[in-house]
Amino acid sequence: MKSIYFILLNLFISQCILSSQVQTFDFFYFVQQWQPALCDKKAACCYPTTGKPALDFGIHGLWPVNNNHTFPSFCNENSPFDENQILDLMSDMQKDWPTLACPKNNGKKFWAHEWNKHGTCSLSMLDMHSYFQVTLALKEKVNLLQVLKNAGIRPDGRSYGMKAIKEAIKNGIGHDVVIECSNDVFGNNQLFQVYICVDKTGSDLIECPMILKRKCDENIVFGDFGSDTEGSSISL
Ligand SMILES: *[C@@H]1O[C@H](CO)[C@@H](O)[C@H](O)[C@H]1NC(C)=O
Secondary structure, X not given: OHHHHHHXXXXXXXXXXXXXXXXXXXXXXXXXXXXXXXXXXXOOOOOOOOOOOOOOEEEEEEEEEOOOOOOOOOOOOOOOOOHHHHHHHHHHHHHHOOOOOOOOOXXXXXXXXXXXXXXXXXXXXXXXXXXXXXXXXXXXXXXXXXXXXXXXXXXXXXXXXXXXXXXXXXXXXXXXXXXXXXXXXXXXXXXXXXXXXXXXXXXXXXXXXXXXXXXXXXXXXXXXXXXXXXXXXXXX
16 A cells, blocks of 8 residues: 555656646747848858758748747757657758758758757647647748738849838738848848747747837848859858
């Protein structure tokens, strides 16, 4: 009899330890980056070894957020990135989640970073395979480039009003988004990242619970890849 209590007690204690290790969070930011903007900053870009990415937004990541606007990070060292768990997703990852970091590589370093820093903080909702799968599904669901094109906003290197860009996206996806800008090599403010709020399951778009402050000018450039932008900004 005593040993049963002992086992139950141990079970209770280990459950407490386990649950205290699982990070909670309130919603996600689904962050996409405009690929050419990565090649048009002071830092150089390198096309992935798997090929030049399409002229499109690429996934940056799916980031768990708390309602008090803190971002939990690196939550579980015991669950490191393991490509063997997502082999079936590899070709979609290469297409929709490319890396433009130098030196040129196949993207696994980027995905491992996103998993280790952000993904491990949403283990209470999504295991590794689900985390990458729902993120790819969000990219399919939200075609930002098409939504912008529908409003006559094209990546032609011209300037567009921030108001028009935000309105076009709101009309297309039904929710306000946060836009982040960067400066191109000429010092022009340009479209860089778009943050979309997503519920904890990673499947439904929601209104953002709070305003994330990111700075952009009133008019911003929507750029194309240059004729040969890869690595070119090193010399500028
Ligand atoms: C924010 O919320 C999280 C989760 O509830 C909590 O762990 C953290 O301590 C809070 N941080 C601040 C600065 O309030």
